[in-house]
Amino acid sequence: METAQISHLLVEKMQSIVGSPYVFADQENLYAYSHDETEDLSFLPDVVVKPAIPLEVSRIMQFCNEHKIPVTARGAGTGLSGAALPVHKGILLSMERFNKIIHIDEINHQATVEPGVITQVLQEAAMEKGLFYPVDPGSRGSCSLGGNLAQSSGGPRAVKYGTTRENVLNLEVVLPTGEIIWTGANVLKYSTGYNLTQLMVGSEGTLGIITKAVFKLRPYPTHKLVMLVPFASAEQACEAVNAIFMAGISPSCLEFMERDAIEWAVRYTGSTIEIPANVQAHLLIEVDGNEMDLLYKDAERIYEVLSRYEVGEVLLGESSQQQEELWALRRKVPYAVRHTSVYKEEDTVVPRGHLPQLLKGVKEIGRKYNFTSVCYGHAGDGNLHVNIIKGDMSEEEWNRKLPEGIREIFSLCVRLGGTISGEHGIGYVQKPYIGIALPDINLALMRGIKQVFDPNGILNPGKIF
Amino acid sequence: METAQISHLLVEKMQSIVGSPYVFADQENLYAYSHDETEDLSFLPDVVVKPAIPLEVSRIMQFCNEHKIPVTARGAGTGLSGAALPVHKGILLSMERFNKIIHIDEINHQATVEPGVITQVLQEAAMEKGLFYPVDPGSRGSCSLGGNLAQSSGGPRAVKYGTTRENVLNLEVVLPTGEIIWTGANVLKYSTGYNLTQLMVGSEGTLGIITKAVFKLRPYPTHKLVMLVPFASAEQACEAVNAIFMAGISPSCLEFMERDAIEWAVRYTGSTIEIPANVQAHLLIEVDGNEMDLLYKDAERIYEVLSRYEVGEVLLGESSQQQEELWALRRKVPYAVRHTSVYKEEDTVVPRGHLPQLLKGVKEIGRKYNFTSVCYGHAGDGNLHVNIIKGDMSEEEWNRKLPEGIREIFSLCVRLGGTISGEHGIGYVQKPYIGIALPDINLALMRGIKQVFDPNGILNPGKIF
Numbered sequence: 012m013e014t015a016q017i018s019h020l021l022v023e024k025m026q027s028i029v030g031s032p033y034v035f036a037d038q039e040n041l042y043a044y045s046h047d048e049t050e051d052l053s054f055l056p057d058v059v060v061k062p063a064i065p066l067e068v069s070r071i072m073q074f075c076n077e078h079k080i081p082v083t084a085r086g087a088g089t090g091l092s093g094a095a096l097p098v099h100k101g102i103l104l105s106m107e108r109f110n111k112i113i114h115i116d117e118i119n120h121q122a123t124v125e126p127g128v129i130t131q132v133l134q135e136a137a138m139e140k141g142l143f144y145p146v147d148p149g150s151r152g153s154c155s156l157g158g159n160l161a162q163s164s165g166g167p168r169a170v171k172y173g174t175t176r177e178n179v180l181n182l183e184v185v186l187p188t189g190e191i192i193w194t195g196a197n198v199l200k201y202s203t204g205y206n207l208t209q210l211m212v213g214s215e216g217t218l219g220i221i222t223k224a225v226f227k228l229r230p231y232p233t234h235k236l237v238m239l240v241p242f243a244s245a246e247q248a249c250e251a252v253n254a255i256f257m258a259g260i261s262p263s264c265l266e267f268m269e270r271d272a273i274e275w276a277v278r279y280t281g282s283t284i285e286i287p288a289n290v291q292a293h294l295l296i297e298v299d300g301n302e303m304d305l306l307y308k309d310a311e312r313i314y315e316v317l318s319r320y321e322v323g324e325v326l327l328g329e330s331s332q333q334q335e336e337l338w339a340l341r342r343k344v345p346y347a348v349r350h351t352s353v354y355k356e357e358d359t360v361v362p363r364g365h366l367p368q369l370l371k372g373v374k375e376i377g378r379k380y381n382f383t384s385v386c387y388g389h390a391g392d393g394n395l396h397v398n399i400i401k402g403d404m405s406e407e408e409w410n411r412k413l414p415e416g417i418r419e420i421f422s423l424c425v426r427l428g429g430t431i432s433g434e435h436g437i438g439y440v441q442k443p444y445i446g447i448a449l450p451d452i453n454l455a456l457m458r459g460i461k462q463v464f465d466p467n468g469i470l471n472p473g474k475i476f
Numbered sequence: 477m478e479t480a481q482i483s484h485l486l487v488e489k490m491q492s493i494v495g496s497p498y499v500f501a502d503q504e505n506l507y508a509y510s511h512d513e514t515e516d517l518s519f520l521p522d523v524v525v526k527p528a529i530p531l532e533v534s535r536i537m538q539f540c541n542e543h544k545i546p547v548t549a550r551g552a553g554t555g556l557s558g559a560a561l562p563v564h565k566g567i568l569l570s571m572e573r574f575n576k577i578i579h580i581d582e583i584n585h586q587a588t589v590e591p592g593v594i595t596q597v598l599q600e601a602a603m604e605k606g607l608f609y610p611v612d613p614g615s616r617g618s619c620s621l622g623g624n625l626a627q628s629s630g631g632p633r634a635v636k637y638g639t640t641r642e643n644v645l646n647l648e649v650v651l652p653t654g655e656i657i658w659t660g661a662n663v664l665k666y667s668t669g670y671n672l673t674q675l676m677v678g679s680e681g682t683l684g685i686i687t688k689a690v691f692k693l694r695p696y697p698t699h700k701l702v703m704l705v706p707f708a709s710a711e712q713a714c715e716a717v718n719a720i721f722m723a724g725i726s727p728s729c730l731e732f733m734e735r736d737a738i739e740w741a742v743r744y745t746g747s748t749i750e751i752p753a754n755v756q757a758h759l760l761i762e763v764d765g766n767e768m769d770l771l772y773k774d775a776e777r778i779y780e781v782l783s784r785y786e787v788g789e790v791l792l793g794e795s796s797q798q799q800e801e802l803w804a805l806r807r808k809v810p811y812a813v814r815h816t817s818v819y820k821e822e823d824t825v826v827p828r829g830h831l832p833q834l835l836k837g838v839k840e841i842g843r844k845y846n847f848t849s850v851c852y853g854h855a856g857d858g859n860l861h862v863n864i865i866k867g868d869m870s871e872e873e874w875n876r877k878l879p880e881g882i883r884e885i886f887s888l889c890v891r892l893g894g895t896i897s898g899e900h901g902i903g904y905v906q907k908p909y910i911g912i913a914l915p916d917i918n919l920a921l922m923r924g925i926k927q928v929f930d931p932n933g934i935l936n937p938g939k940i941f
Contacts, residue, residue, distance in 0.1 A: 118829035196895035209674035364583035459928030
């Protein structure tokens with residue numbers, strides 16, 4: 012049969028499952044779902060399908076499994092590794108209609124949600140009940156919980172509260188056979204066979220389709236303090252990160268920004284904050300809790316630690332408006348970078364004490380391959396987002412040198428005890444580098460696991476390995 | 477060949493790998509390694525082997541894989557589910573010589589250890605450097621970290637700091653092929669393919685042999701306060717557990733003990749603590765941190781919550797001696813139970829708000845099947861250890877009714893959103909009940925994963941499923 016005919020039959024079948032209004036094969040829609048926020052990549056699916064209930068997903072999976080049609084699940088399309096791109100065409104399964112918060116259980120401090128719920132929507136719904144969903148990816152206002160689960164997304168608060176992985180209890184998953192399972196139980200500790208919940212988190216849609224999730228909530232911390240600390244040396248800033256922990260402080264966020272990062276953000280946002288010429292980096296430090304007194308004590312101890320370094324004037328955010336201003340700068344860095352140049356972002360992660368070596372190494376590699384970089388990220392977790400800037404490199408030089416440079420950066424991460432992604436996932440764009448982080452034996456085990464869940468290889472083919 | 481001949485050849489081969497002093501086939505040794513702390517079960521292995529380095533484990537695995545000889549790894553033999561019992565004979569692989577703390581990394585707050593290290597030994601070594609390994613199973617003075625990883629052991633502090641699962645970063649594992657892998661990286665966040673580390677934790681020695689582990693450490697909390705709170709009603713005590721969290725307090729421990737549990741412990745330890753006639757249960761509450769002022773504030777808020785219930789005089793442990801006395805009672809409960817009657821311990825876990833229903837249900841089921849029970853455990857996690865007491869039941873009645881009663885208790889856990897083991901694992905003794913917690917599809921996925929890692933089924937056969 013012709014491709015056009017196949018597509019036609021596929022569309023008809025999908026319409027019979029989810030209803031005509033939720034199946035799209037027109038160019039405009041195919042294009043809209045062909046890309047995420049990973050650079051300028053675009054892969055058109057054959058058809059976009061928007062189911063609303065697990066049973067529809069189940070029927071879609073049964074059909075696709077039987078006919079070996081690729082199925083790529085997509086949350087809100089904010090991914091940074093291309094994990095939701097339908098690189099082998101087939102069905103783009105948009106989970107956007109799975110958008111209900113099913114239950115916020117105030118007794119057990121749990122939320123049962125559908126995967127299409129936007130992260131911030133859950134945060135706010137929990138907050139209304141005095142509860143806290145702490146995971147806070149940069150794109151919290153637009154990313155979905157399903158995507159967060161697929162990539163094990165983190166964000167600034169992971170340093171105190173963990174990533175998505177540490178905050179999920181149980182998942183409802185549709186397997187390629189169409190069978191619907193719960194991976195575990197709604198409990199805080201679990202020792203009942205292999206942990207399928209944790210296996211599913213970070214598996215990037217290659218093992219099953221998540222249709223419900225039970226998250227752990229906590230009491231909402233009522234107070235916080237934010238500090239923006241300028242350093243004369245970026246390496247000293249990285250060193251201070253560790254010194255803060257060594258002093259026994261558990262910050263709720265500990266973010267690092269190179270001079271360029273914050274300077275670009277200031278320019279991009281039109282902020283009035285001035286950055287003195289000798290400042291090379293900033294740390295954004297947040298502490299949270301229920302007692303303001305204690306937070307001021309934490310701040311004092313942090314000042315004490317900082318006094319050992321060459322730091323400028325610390326901006327203290329006490330009111331929520333001041334805090335928002337300081338955070339806005341950090342949050343706008345990725346947008347400022349994107350606005351300033353073509354770039355390639357890497358999600359490096361190392362034991363946090365090795366951040367100074369990582370940063371130094373990245374700059375050396377940049378000099379070798381003639382690229383500049385802007386680094387920022389979740390320093391408290393050792394998770395540094397390295398943005399390689401194209402600037403005025405030629406297209407040819409960029410395409411030739413970039414992969415070599417990335418390869419060296421990743422090798423450095425692994426040498427330092429780290430790995431190539433802390434929270435963005437491998438997806439499509441990091442796949443060529445997976446061998447740097449994982450030897451063949453590990454990859455063979457992962458392929459074996461994939462085979463158990465998805466023997467026909469229909470789920471998000473072409474990703475991770 | 478005769479079994480005796482096989483054994484002889486096996487002993488010779490093992491001697492050639494680890495050296496004669498570390499291979500045992502005499503009855504005394506076989507018996508010593510035939511049981512753990514799971515009731516009175518005993519299964520003799522063919523041979524006990526004590527390797528000391530990963531390469532020896534690798535060579536043992538290669539040989540056993542080729543000859544399809546069962547290999548059951550054992551830590552310190554303190555397990556409560558029979559996971560380390562060599563029920564299919566073969567090799568009992570004692571990991572006791574893997575007893576080195578390789579490195580406590582004060583910069584990165586990480587410990588690299590061998591699996592035979594006793595949990596308390598790591599705790600103390602970390603404490604000497606101002607660092608904290610928080611996982612604290614009841615048997616911390618005798619259990620090993622490898623066993624903790626195999627079962628995802630918890631203990632009282634899991635409520636604030638997580639179980640073993642939440643405190644491990646990376647594992648060195650020997651596969652049945654003899655290949656040696658690291659499952660991940662030494663990082664706080666990880667999004668680089670399937671999470672093999674979390675898959676290994678709780679897999680009870682059925683997927684590979686752990687030969688090194690990297691754990692996360694934290695700054696040592698310098699202060700704590702302990703409260704022992706008597707309640708006139710056990711159900712009210714369970715309700716108070718949740719009310720404490722609802723008030724925004726994060727206790728470092730929140731333990732529940734029924735009247736019998738503490739009474740038996742008082743008698744067993746010869747403690748002078750008196751339990752008034754109207755007291756039906758106790759909560760043992762601990763808060764920790766770095767500021768004594770704040771802990772007293774926490775205590776005040778806890779008193780406020782408690783004032784809503786019918787509680788007796790609260791014993792406050794301020795000095796470390798007072799705290800030790802209060803804790804000793806809780807710690808001795810399992811020994812007191814063991815000392816008082818033949819019993820069967822179940823490791824039930826539910827969402828913590830459902831503890832009152834669980835407790836009520838357990839008592840009802842007991843009345844139906846004519847057994848008494850003593851319940852205690854980690855109420856902050858919803859993890860209740862149900863000790864079914866034989867008392868003066870006849871052997872026949874005990875053997876006939878017990879499995880039915882357990883089945884009903886486990887079914888109740890699952891109906892309440894919980895499961896059949898929170899921290900002891902399934903091992904051998906809970907295996908008949910696994911189907912209550914997990915449907916066939918989940919078990920088929922687990923068997924598939926097992927097949928990927930261990931196609932010849934040599935690793936700890938006869939366990940979990």
